[in-house]
Amino acid sequence: MMIKEKQVSQAFFQFILPFSWKAVTIRNFILFLQKNQFTPYRLKELHNETAYYGGYQVLHSDMEAFFHPITSQFLFPSSGHEKGFQRYTKDINVESLLTINHQKIPFQIHSIDLILCPYELGFITVRTEIKDTSLSNAIDFANHFNRKDYEDLLPDLRHFVNLDSPPPFLEPDKMHIQSLLHFADGESIDEVDVFRSVTLCGENVGNHEYITNYVKDHSYSRWAPNTYICVNENCFSCLTNSSTPKLMAVAKRFYGENYYLHLINLFNKLVFVKIAQNYSTIRIEKDYNEIEKLIYFINSFTSNFFFIEYPTNLEGQELFKLFKRAYNIDSLYLNTKETLFSLFKYEENSVTKKDSMLLLVLTLYTVICGIFSMNLFTKDLEGKIDWSHFKSYNPFEYFAVFIVFSGIIVVAILGFQSLYQVIQERKNKKQWDEQAVISSQVPKKSN
Incomplete structure (x- = not known):
């Protein structure tokens, strides 16, 4: 297909890179962010509505109203001690150049987010803008903006995040891109433009029927032909040729509600993939503690962070x-x-087998001790014990002594085991809960 080149007056990008952080470094991680002028993002601080978006405004009240009250609690925690997405943002506001095939594309970096999420996951988001360029240049810019830019902005990030070796459930070098393309006056938007923007496709775009079907399956065209929204597994793209006043409203949603809709679903996907990956590594006959951990992991996620519907409108x-x-x-x-069903069934069967075996052992001891053992030598335990009398026992009496005292030892061991398991379970659940609930409380500096 022949491509008709379009001019873009403004192109806004949010480059999102998922990462995994180590729970043991969370306190130092937060100190590192504060040292680098990152501030906690709180809806009550209204001055931040225009601080990070290149002059555009995100209304905190609209964002809070957009989501269900329960959802808003973990998306926008009011303090660093609450569970949810702990977002730290820094105003960058620097000019830079990206060279692509000897062509230099000037762009501006507005701000950067570092969001710490439950289950040792997180997101780095860099907000950029380019002006007065072609659609092809905007697509090239999105394709070539890579994670090295993150390291330039945060050179010490490697102490807390290993970007070279992500966990197996994260796709290496896989950035997720949000773009808002504002077309120049007089430019129309067609299906090919929508397709190219969301697939980051160059000149070879394929046949029109395929493009039509793809755009139909992946786009939201409520405001067409002036505004299109298209989403696939890697990109969210919004294209508009609306006037500047209407662009303000589109940008507000782009940086606000749509940004968090993207983060929610990306977070859900990463957690689900992490669950599947953890399940695949479990040795079902040996890793009983890992099974308990995964059951707790799934239940805590689905009850605290996964909801069937989020927005209210x-x-x-x-x-x-x-x-x-x-x-x-x-x-x-x-x-x-x-x-979860498979894990519950295995745990139920395992507990049933253990209980049956324990009941069998205790029943045998009870029967033998009650009918046979105790009747043979308990009279020798009355009053002051004459230990020399035990030398005259016959084999049956020795067997009775063994049964009684071994039974006492078995009961004692079982009691200590039960007590140890209770203590260990409480310790494990506290540790698992710390992975599910982030606290950004920083220890006070000593004088």
Whole structure:
């Protein structure tokens, strides 16, 4: 197909890189962020509504109202001691150049987010803007902006995040891109433009029928032909040729509600994939503690952070469904439910077998001690014990002594084991809960 080049007056990008952090470094991680002028993001601080978005405004009240009250609690925690997405943001506001095939594209970095999420996951987001360029240049810019830019902005990040060796459930070098393309006056938007923007496709775009079907399956065209939204597994793209006043409203949603819709579904996908990866490594006959941990992991996630519907209005619900479909959330959720059912069945069968064996052993001891052992020598235990009398026991009496005292030892061992298991379970659950709930409380510096 022949491509008709379009001019873009402004192109806004949010480059999102998932990462995994180590729980043991969380306190030092937060100190590192504060040292580098990152500030906690709180909805009550209204001056931040225009601080990070290149002059555009994100209304905190609209964002809070957009999501259900329960969802807002973990998306926008009011303090660093609450569970949820702990976002730290820094205003960068620097000019830079990206060289692509000897062509220099000037761009501006507005701000950077570092979001610490439950289950040792997180996101780095860099907000950039380029002006007065072609659609092809904007697509090239998105394709070539890589994670080295993150290291330039945060050179000491490697102390807390290993970007070279991500966990197996994270895709290496896989950034997720949000783009808002504002077309120049007089430019129209067609299906090819939408397709290219969300697939980051160059000149070879394929046949028109394929493009039409793809855009239909992945886009939200409520405001067409002036504004299109398209979502796939790696990109969220919004294209508009609306006037500047309307662009303000589109940008507000782009940096606000749509950004968090993207993060929610990306977080859900990563957690579900992490669950599947952990399940695949379990040795079912040996890793009983890992089974308990995974059951707790699944239950804590689905009860605290996974909800079937998030937004309160129709537009938000439709966009949320579009994200869910792009990230295959429903299928991953069903797979997780099956995993939980399998783990429960195995745990139930294992506990039943252990209880049956324990009951059998205790029953045998009880029967033998009650009918046979105790009647043979307990009279010798009355009053002051004459230990020399035990030398005259016959084999049956020695056997009775063994049964009684071994039974006492077995009961004592079982009691200590039960007490140890209770203590260990409480310790494990406290540790697992710390992975599920982030606290950004920083220890006070000593004088």
